[in-house]
Amino acid sequence: MSVLNHVQTARLKVWRRVTALIFCTIALWMPFTAQSQESKPKFRVIAIAEAGGIHKPFVDAAKIWLAKEAAADNFAIDYIQNTDKINDEFLSHYQLFIQLNYPPYAWKPAAVEAFKRYIEEGRGGWIGFHHATLLGEFDGYPMWQWFSDFMGGIRYTQYIATFATATVHVEATDHPVMKGVPKSFVVKDEEWYTYNKSPRPNVHVLATVDENSYTPNTNIKMGGDHPVIWSNEHMKARNVYIFMGHHPDLFENAAYTTIFHNAILWASQK
Structure with a gap:
């Protein structure tokens, strides 16, 4: 070679x-x-929830469920226990704000203004639960009028302290939050708030509770029209309020977890 x-x-x-x-x-x-x-992560979520109180079991169960959701749907979630950190810069890191049974009073002034901009300007989405409509004068704080308007102009009046099981009827079957949810489903042992009026004229009602189905029966009712899930479409932010949120057993209710899952994916998108 x-x-x-x-x-x-x-x-x-x-x-x-x-x-x-x-x-x-x-x-x-x-x-x-x-x-x-x-x-x-595809998006980031901030959830505000009190560290203790009567809703702690629900919040603890929600955190376990949300950890699984975050892993499955590839999002990140952080938690805060008060409004001290909330300002424009803080909220700019999150595409979704979850008000996990945190009341609409005792917020720091900077947090109030930043949250209003976040919702009104559509800087991110919002999901509120249960305690978020505790609107009135509580613990020496005046009612937050803007938040009342956000929730449809309502004021809290009373609740079923002894709890009642009831049937929830879906109205907006074509709304993304209601995808895959049966037209009716049962919620056990909830304390069902009543308000001074129905928010219906000012919001898009997604579901109502059938007051005639209360078990045991009670005279604490709104008189027929009792929305329990709705969205305020006058705001740029995608938003949905879900009244049910007292007991941790809700995370064993397939209809409820489907609504929560859908709400996260829908509200986190602009």
Whole structure:
């Protein structure tokens, strides 16, 4: 074999080794890149919930459920226990605000203004639960009028302290939050708030509770029209209020968790 052929053969061997090394490197790098891309959350959620109180069991159950949801739907969630940190800069890091049984009073002034901008300007979405409509004068604080208007112009009046099981009827079957939810479902042992009036004229009602289905029966009723899930479409932010939220057993109710799941995915998108 000539010297030229030896050189060509050696070069070919080197080229094959280099090519093999390149392909191995790409093969090793691609899964890592894909994994890195998948690990980056699609959106970030901030949830505000009191550290203790009568709703702590519900909040604790919600946190366990939300951890599973975050892993399945690839979002990140943080928690705060008061409004001290809330301002424009803080909220700019989150695409969704969950008011997890936190009341609409005793908010710091900076938090009030930042939250209003967040909702009115559509800087992020909002899901509120249960205690979020405790609107009135409580613990020495005046009613937050803006939040009352946000919730349809209502004021809290009373609740069923002994609890009642009832049937909830879905009205807006075509709304994304109600996708996959049966037209009617039962909620056990809820304390069903009443308000001074129905929010219906000012909001889009998604579901109502059938007051005739209360078990045991009670005279604490709104007189027929009793919305329990609604959205204020006058605001730029996607928003939904879900009244039910007292007992941790709600996270064993498939209709309830479907609504919560749908609300997260819908409200987090602009």
